[in-house]
Amino acid sequence: MLRELQQLSRSHGPLRAGTGLVGGIIALVLSTAASLAALVLRFPGALSTPELRQSVEPSTLQALLMACSVLGGALALANALRGRLLWLSGLSFLLMALAALLGGYRPPAEGWQLSAAHTPYVGLDWFVLDLLASTLIFVFIEKQFPLRPEQPVFRAEWQTDLQHFFVNHLLVGFVLLATNLMVHRLFSWAISDALQAWVQALPFALELLLLMLVADLIQYAVHRALHEWPPLWRFHAVHHSIKTLDWLAGSRLHVGEVLLMRTLVLAPIYVLGFSRGVIDAYIVIIGFQAVLNHCNVNLRLGWLEYVLVTPNFHHWHHSQQHEALDRNYAGQFAFIDHLFGSAVRAPDRWPSRYGVIDDAVPPGFWRQLIYPFSRRT
Ligand SMILES: [Zn+2]
Ligand SMILES: [Zn+2]
Structure with a gap:
């Protein structure tokens, strides 16, 4: 057996x-x-x-x-x-x-x-609930609207990404604790009661939109730094080493990158004092969009693709093709990249090859975990 x-x-x-x-x-x-x-x-x-x-x-x-x-x-x-x-x-x-x-x-x-x-705890419940919900929702979407119908659910390196998924979920407590601690230590000086009261007085939809916009602007800047500053690229290269995109692929994230990104995106959310309900709605939306953007799904939204990040937009971010290198950084709003001139202009096509140009990142969860600290980088 x-x-x-x-x-x-x-x-x-x-x-x-x-x-x-x-x-x-x-x-x-x-x-x-x-x-x-x-x-x-x-x-x-x-x-x-x-x-x-x-x-x-x-x-x-x-x-x-x-x-x-x-x-x-x-x-x-x-x-x-x-x-x-x-x-x-x-x-x-x-x-x-x-x-x-x-x-x-x-x-x-x-x-x-x-x-x-x-x-101290590990988020085993979070792993079980998210694994069941994600496979149910996203495998269904991928089978209904496949971009590459021939791509199997158990594609190459699924084991590595499932390990990333597992560990990132178990570490949820550590990540929450560490990012909360860092945000409170580093950013409490910036809090203004008047500004927080103004934010909390906004209508729900407007407050949510403001949160998403602020968070994605920070995400854009940090993501760009992850690409353009070599010491940070070592961590982010792990995410880009994926050669097959699907619902599980987005889980390939180095814990160092998760800590950095979460801390800096949480900072304005904490400083501006968004309401609990708005933060919860944002977590659901960003969680869904982050997975969907990596899915093997042929979803096209016409002119809305200039506004929102879609699978096509993020697939180009993972492309090995020259015209797409260091492009399409946004996570939710594509217009941020169009505004800053960092968007790929390939609305009718899909990339043919994904991954890091020199294939420098080794396969396997543990080797990818130590990759940013190894001499091979
Ligand atoms: Zn990237
Ligand atoms: Zn990605």
């Missing part, structure tokens, strides 16, 4: 229909999610995100665990009854047994909301 799992996890390419592999892998993902959810319910203080705990009830997480088990169990059973990939079904059932052993199917223990908010 372990050898087969190792073989599967090292391979990539399209899944052949009629072999039971599609159902088997979905069952494996669902049963893994179920066992991880059970682990979170068992140790909420250490494995769940306090911010998420405030809005997600343990009963919701448990309902999700149940749904994953029922659906995953049905798929694994269907394969088993047909005698297909028994080892994969066996593995799914083992993971569900683990969820049961951890007490995932019993009523959740008390103390979910009360678990200490200031102990």
Whole structure:
């Protein structure tokens, strides 16, 4: 079983229909999610995100665990009854047994909301919830409107990007803590009560638009610095080393870049004192747009592409073609690049090759993590 799992996890390419592999892998993902959810319910203080705990009830997480088990169990059973990939079904059932052993199917223990908010934790709940939601939404969008229909879900280097996705989600607590600390230390001198009162008195839509505009201007400047200042490029090159763009590709981000970008984008949000509801709406929009912009999706918006960042706009940012190098920095508003003269003019085409010109960044999560500090740079 372990050898087969190792073989599967090292391979990539399209899944052949009629072999039971599609159902088997979905069952494996669902049963893994179920066992991880059970682990979170068992140790909420250490494995769940306090911010998420405030809005997600343990009963919701448990309902999700149940749904994953029922659906995953049905798929694994269907394969088993047909005698297909028994080892994969066996593995799914083992993971569900683990969820049961951890007490995932019993009523959740008390103390979910009360678990200490200031102990170190890893965001395992955030990983499970985002993985399920992202695969459901974005794989569906990619299959409905594919840019490259021949590109499989399990394309080359999916393992590396899933590792980036996993670690960046687990580190959410560390990133929140570190960026909050830095923002408060570095920028509290700039706070003005009068300015904050003015911002908070704006209508919701206007306040949200102002936040997005300010955040994207900062994002533009930091992103440009990441490209143009060599010590920073070493970190950002990791993101650009991706050669296949899809919903998972955007997760390839060095934690150093995440810390720098988040701190500097959070600074004006903190200084201007935007309302909680506006910040929450912004987080949802930016989270969706950041993933969508990397998707293997043929989405075109006509003249609106001069206003908003779309997949086509950001795909060009990842292109290896000369006309596109160090172009299209904006994350939300394309007009910022048009305004500063840094936009690629290729509205009818899509790039043919992605990646870093000299392919200097090594493959693999750990090697990419140490790449900015290595002599090879
Ligand atoms: Zn870039
Ligand atoms: Zn990108």
